[in-house]
Amino acid sequence: MKNNFIVAFAAAVCVSLPAMAQTEEIIEDFVPSEMNQHGQQYPMVNSQGYARFKVNAPEAQSVVVTLGLGGQGGTKLEKQEDGTWIGTTAGPMDEGFHYYHLIIDGAAVNDPGTNNYFGSCRWESGIEIPAADRDFYALKNVPHGNVQQVLFHSPSTDSELRAFVYTPPQYGKTDKKYPVLYLQHGWGEDETAWSSQGHANLIMDNMIAAGEIEPFIIVMTYGLTNDVKFGTIGQFDAKEFEKVLVDELVPYIDANFNTIADRDHRAMAGLSMGGIETKLITLRRPEVFGYYGLLSGGTFSPEELDGNGVHKVFVSCGSKENPDRVVESVNALKAAGYDATSYVSPGTAHEFLTWRRSLKEMAPLLFK
Amino acid sequence: MKNNFIVAFAAAVCVSLPAMAQTEEIIEDFVPSEMNQHGQQYPMVNSQGYARFKVNAPEAQSVVVTLGLGGQGGTKLEKQEDGTWIGTTAGPMDEGFHYYHLIIDGAAVNDPGTNNYFGSCRWESGIEIPAADRDFYALKNVPHGNVQQVLFHSPSTDSELRAFVYTPPQYGKTDKKYPVLYLQHGWGEDETAWSSQGHANLIMDNMIAAGEIEPFIIVMTYGLTNDVKFGTIGQFDAKEFEKVLVDELVPYIDANFNTIADRDHRAMAGLSMGGIETKLITLRRPEVFGYYGLLSGGTFSPEELDGNGVHKVFVSCGSKENPDRVVESVNALKAAGYDATSYVSPGTAHEFLTWRRSLKEMAPLLFK
Secondary structure (H helix, E strand, O other), X not given: OHHHHHHHHHHHHHHXXXXXXHOOOOOOOOEEOOOEOOOOOOOEEOOOOXXXXXXXXXXXXXXXXXXXXXXXXXXXXXXXXXXXXXXXXXXXXXXXEXXXXXXXXXXXXXXXOEOEEEEOOEEEEXXXXXXXXXXXXXXXXXXXXXXXXXXXXXXXXXXXXXXEEEEOOOOOOOOOOEOEEEEEOOOOOOOOOOOOOOOHHHHHHHHHHOOOOOOOEEEEEOOOOOOOOHHHHHHOOOHHHHHHHHHHHHHHHHHHOOEOOXXXXXXXXXXXXXXXXXXXXXXXXXXXXXXXXXXXXXXXXOOOOOOOOOOEEEEEEEOOOOHHHHHHHHHHHHHOOOOEEEEEEOOOOOOHHHHHHHHHHHHHHOOO | OHHHHHHHHHHHHHHHOHHHHHOOOOOOOOEEOOOEOOOOOOOEEOOOOOEEEEEEOOOOOOEEEOOOOOOOOOEEXXXXXXXXXXXEOOOOOOXXXXXXXXXXXXXXXXXXXXXXXXXXXXXXXXXXXXXXOHHHHOOOOOOOOEEEEEEEEEOOOXXXXXXXXXEOOOOOOOOOOEOEEXXXXXXXXXXOOOOOOOXXXXXXXXXXXXXXXXXXXXEEEOOOOOOOOHHHHHHOOOHHHHHHHHHHHHHHHHHHOOEOOOHHHEEEEEEOHHHHHHHHHHHHOOOOOOEEXXXXXXXXXXXXXXXXXXXXXEEEEEOOOOHXXXXXXXXXXXXXXXXEEEEEEOOOOXXXXXXXXXXXXXXXXXXX
């Protein structure tokens, strides 16, 4: 156990928090996590990346937070005299957003201190370890685009489905038409992920305000991923979702928004299982999408793209995932003459800071 | 205890569920509440209005649901051999939406079975007892408007604030301009309430599809109500919120949406504390709003409206609130020559079915 702790701690220090190497002492500069509910003090985070939790559970026998360093089995809270339970992670966490929940006497429930984020096929608690580069997704006094909840009829599923549509700041004030990125969440998540924990709208607002990108629309819908069992992911073909996306949602968006409705101005990207969907659907329907992005969601080989006519490929992951595979696959694409870009997010794993950064890196490359 | 139960039960039967009078036997036709998380079976509701809860908490000593008949102190769940806890309300609940949470060994946490709704100044669990008239707020295959998340700069609070804007189905396809209703949530709630638990967008979609109303825009923002303590509500003057609403948000909406930007095409209404805000702000700023709605949120006297120039007043509440006061106040307004309408929601208390129905009754009266 102690060895595990040292190994995990050392890894975290080396990769994401080199400034921590000089000390293991916890600095008492904790502040409320920015993902907390209004007015809630806990959970807190400090400048080193430690997280501290406090839960009121006067009659409980055990309170555990499912968050901590790898292999530690979460953070066990200690009961206080006033009936609250307090505990601090055994070491600094990776920068960025983390899902978690509480186990109170065996019951898996959310921390009443935090807002809720859909992950692991349920609404989860969330905490944010401030990242050094957090300015790019901060809420600032710049012109803001809107995130529009759209309900569209889906004949193939016989239901009214939901999408969220980011429209940039000047959208609708003129007849100007915009390119569109279809951006998918991962397994266990839903259509709320990219604009909630992903801050996709704030990333766009800030890049547009800084003149770093030309404005475009982003469409985020539910990828029908959450009924897929992990053991069967190899058989997942995304054909049901392809119908919803390509035959139902794309026409709805083009009919109801000011879009440039052709493949040269339409991109598809996704994180994790959303990347798998992106790969499956773009390879089968190259006439619909001209730009592809896989964020911690696989790679393309030159053979797979042969004859596809793709304009650009973006492939990324966190440095704690499998960055070599990402970089090598993109190098192979380049060698075969494709316009491809790889990106590795420093110090992050299969989590949302990897994907926020990936969106920031991918956005300027699209529709060029 | 038994007497309380009989009184409460009889009241519920008489007012909202007359068909129940013949039997106290629970009919085993429970189905998952429509407010549940995807794929979750519990909580369940039956055709009589009983609610049944099931929570996994194998090591807990006590699990209580803060929902039940008045005076019953909630519903105590019973531990099962498999580590789950199950319980059914002591009688039928009022039709419509109810907030609640769990108390697990003294910890106030949400039911992992349900989605989350902001009420009581925190994200709460929610359950829906199907109402006989639920069709008017059902999600149907009709043309849908969008609910747009808007972020606007607020100089008076030095922050970026959020509003949700319902735009009707054909909005933006032509240059057509629309009237606007500013619609406020109650104390403990926030700007998500009306389009989440309130279904305001679905109510509008359905009424527009049925030709029952001319389309209009609805704007929903946070009323700065939740830092007000109940003991000081008498001193609450809504002056900070008036600045945000009238001097910051109204101009933002008029600059960024296709509105008819005058008092003759601008209404304000609110539920509970949102009604108090509506009254305070419309009386101080009659040049801004021409139509007023108080939903379980007070009344107007003829003297208060003297010289105000209001076009129409709508006042409502649930039959289990103070309906006489609502009806009498509106009769007094009518006698004084005002165009005023009262509405009493049958069988409901200070809860969201009262306000969904109130919106449905109020909408056809506005902007006429």
